[in-house]
Amino acid sequence: MSAIRALRQLSTVSCRVAASRSASLAARSRLVSSVQVRAFSASARSFGQGTADVALSNSLSEELKYEKESVADSDKEPDFLREFKAQGKWQIEDIPYNDEVTLSRKFGNENMRLTFSIVDVRGEHDEGLDNESASEEGEEDAAQEEEVLTTYPIRASLSITKSNSPAALAIDMMCQEGQFVLENIAYYQDGNLVNHSTAEADWKRRGIYMGPQFDTLDVSLQDEFDKFLQERGVNESLALFIPEFAEFKEQAEYVKWLEGVKGFVDA
Incomplete structure (x- = not known):
């Protein structure tokens, strides 16, 4: 095999490997993105149907914590x-x-x-x-x-x-x-x-x-x-x-x- 032909084959293989790696990375990125979207959607669905539910719940929790802490011995008469x-x-x-x-x-x-x-x-x-x-x-x-x-x-x-x-x-x-x-x-x-x-x-x-x-x-x-x-x-x-x-x-x-x-x- 001539040096030029060998060089051409090596170049072709390298391109195929690079293309394969690029496709693999793209597929992996789509998979991660899909998982993240599904996780966020599942989280949103667990709080009703809106995407603002989680933030509202957290704000309510903070206000509730503050109100309970601001009143000493709130459970006592x-x-x-x-x-x-x-x-x-x-x-x-x-x-x-x-x-x-x-x-x-x-x-x-x-x-x-x-x-x-x-x-x-x-x-x-x-x-x-x-x-x-x-x-x-x-x-x-x-x-x-x-x-x-x-x-x-x-x-x-x-x-x-x-x-x-x-x-x-x-x-x-x-x-x-x-x-x-x-x-x-x-x-x-x-x-x-x-x-x-x-x-x-x-x-x-x-x-x-x-x-x-x-x-x-x-x-x-x-x-x-x-x-x-x-x-x-x-x-x-x-x-x-x-x-x-x-x-x-x-x-x-x-x-x-x-x-x-x-x-x-x-x-």
Whole structure:
């Protein structure tokens, strides 16, 4: 075999080897890419149908971790709640995942139900955050904000029914700065309308005279109503407890909300 022919054959073999290696590398690259795509797709499918599910789940996890770490001994009953229960006057009806809380008690032949919502807490938090972002006075404004958060107004509704009377009273009021500010007192001939949440009961309530604005009543009459409620435990102690419990429940509901949403996204 001549040197030139041998050189040509060697060149041909080298080209074939190079081409074979190039094809092998290309095939391997396609295989790795395919595996990565399948793995990512499988991961995305495990979090529903969207590609953003994993990132959202991670963000929810971080927020959940922060909220749990920021509340010390979150699994323990706080002192203020334990002391309130120890008094044995009011029973707390706190349903998980609900906005409203009801305090109930008996006084003589009367049944009393005081209902308030944690919605006012969320609204106050949002307003506080807006004020903080717009503030330029640093720590002094932060201290003022903290003070506001402990005295924010919470709307409450008190119903009083009697076992020997078909009628009832419904009192709308604001709980603020350790006191109740009465707005109006409505009288119901049919006491069943006060606590029923049916559409029919709601329709009937709309047509009932709700009474005058409380602050337009004679001052002596206002004083007597205040004494009437004080005797029944609607007093400063209760007015201080409600915002504190509303804050406590709002935090607990937020944590449950984070857990629920994360569980749904991960499903």
